[in-house]
Amino acid sequence: MPRLSLAELLMGVIVLQQALAALMWWLSARVQVVPRVPALHWAAAALWAAGVVGCTVLGQNLGLAFSHSFTNMMAPGVFILLRLGLQILLRAPRQDGEHALVAMLAVACAWGGHLGGAPLFWGIATASLLNAYCLLRLAQTVRLPVRQELGLGAVRLVVWPLRALAGVFLLRALLALVVPPGAVRPLYVDTPPNIIVLTIMMTLGLVMHLVLALCVALRLVRRLHRLSRQDALTLLPNRRAADEHLARLLARLRAGQGGFALALADVDHFKRVNDQQGHAIGDRALAHLAAQLRAQARPVDLVARFGGEEFVLLLPDVDAATARAVAERQRLAVAAEPLRLGAAALPLSISLGVGLARADDSAESLLARVDAALYRAKAAGRNRVELEA
Numbered sequence: 001m002p003r004l005s006l007a008e009l010l011m012g013v014i015v016l017q018q019a020l021a022a023l024m025w026w027l028s029a030r031v032q033v034v035p036r037v038p039a040l041h042w043a044a045a046a047l048w049a050a051g052v053v054g055c056t057v058l059g060q061n062l063g064l065a066f067s068h069s070f071t072n073m074m075a076p077g078v079f080i081l082l083r084l085g086l087q088i089l090l091r092a093p094r095q096d097g098e099h100a101l102v103a104m105l106a107v108a109c110a111w112g113g114h115l116g117g118a119p120l121f122w123g124i125a126t127a128s129l130l131n132a133y134c135l136l137r138l139a140q141t142v143r144l145p146v147r148q149e150l151g152l153g154a155v156r157l158v159v160w161p162l163r164a165l166a167g168v169f170l171l172r173a174l175l176a177l178v179v180p181p182g183a184v185r186p187l188y189v190d191t192p193p194n195i196i197v198l199t200i201m202m203t204l205g206l207v208m209h210l211v212l213a214l215c216v217a218l219r220l221v222r223r224l225h226r227l228s229r230q231d232a233l234t235l236l237p238n239r240r241a242a243d244e245h246l247a248r249l250l251a252r253l254r255a256g257q258g259g260f261a262l263a264l265a266d267v268d269h270f271k272r273v274n275d276q277q278g279h280a281i282g283d284r285a286l287a288h289l290a291a292q293l294r295a296q297a298r299p300v301d302l303v304a305r306f307g308g309e310e311f312v313l314l315l316p317d318v319d320a321a322t323a324r325a326v327a328e329r330q331r332l333a334v335a336a337e338p339l340r341l342g343a344a345a346l347p348l349s350i351s352l353g354v355g356l357a358r359a360d361d362s363a364e365s366l367l368a369r370v371d372a373a374l375y376r377a378k379a380a381g382r383n384r385v386e387l388e389a
């Protein structure tokens, strides 16, 4: 068995590593853990990288022209695929024109540089410049999402190796122009610069895919967190979100940082709506009411679906009179805006109970007082506001 050089060994590790990354992305796309299209782009990028490195090693018998041209022509494809996947994930504008231009230039560099008979150094220099450009563009695309998802530390972890590799390519381009032809050796030859380049490539290959995987996982967790606190029908915060917000406001009140009021709004005779119009119209009525309540509220107020046909309003920094006035405004707005059903209109109304939080309140005691006020509003004829006793 032929003895492998250190460079060849490193290239073998890179091939294996990229093949595993490709498998990981492909599997996660299949089981739909991550968005499918970006994951498939990254799988293709990893496979492409494994192919480029593998063919460069295996094709060394075919001569310098092959190994340089092939690597130079194919390498930008890796960066383009990685970048495309990221842009699709982020729904960022895609630079298809730029990518097509890079691909054409890569082919032109390889063709003109080696296969077309131009001096070897010219091909190496132009292709290295192209690779450096792709790497810098990839670093630019990666920077913002990684910073938002994972923080500044991760930016350094992924952006600096990308820039370092771009620097190495720039150096390679410069060397090709100033040193004698043949001094810039193909990657599979054991030279100190090649070992450095391969080490950076290996580290980057690992870090890049790990950081991408982490970004995707964090996005997923944040999405689940958001969904678990959102009501699917009205898109308002749900009971869980309201309970958490109420606990925060109570803690703030106890710390002497400001009071708040709580209002419960319940749709009047909603059973009748369902019975007479059907459940689907009932759902539309709830979504309509939710939009109205939200539209009437201040940005600092929380409007949430508390359950069924009941909504909760959390109003920070108001006194009892203001809280009552806010509830009254909401009631009048709902009564004034029936649900449009084609030419017909379905009148809707809400009853509200309102209460001001006290420093010794628990969530339960406050809710019990406001619920009692709501009960009185219902008992007194509905479509009205009652303040806690």
Ligand SMILES: Nc1nc2c(ncn2[C@@H]2O[C@H](COP(=O)(O)OP(=O)(O)OP(=O)(O)O)[C@@H](O)[C@H]2O)c(=O)[nH]1
Pocket (backbone or CB within 6 Å): 233, 266, 267, 268, 269, 270, 271, 272, 274, 278, 279, 280, 281, 282, 283, 286, 307, 308, 309, 378, 382
């Ligand atoms: N369409 C629809 N109906 C719901 C939903 N959640 C609860 N409801 C209905 O809301 C109705 C509430 O009825 P009740 O608690 O009797 O109250 P009401 O008819 O509004 O009468 P009052 O509150 O006393 O004015 C029930 O018929 C529930 O089925 C929902 O998500 N969609």
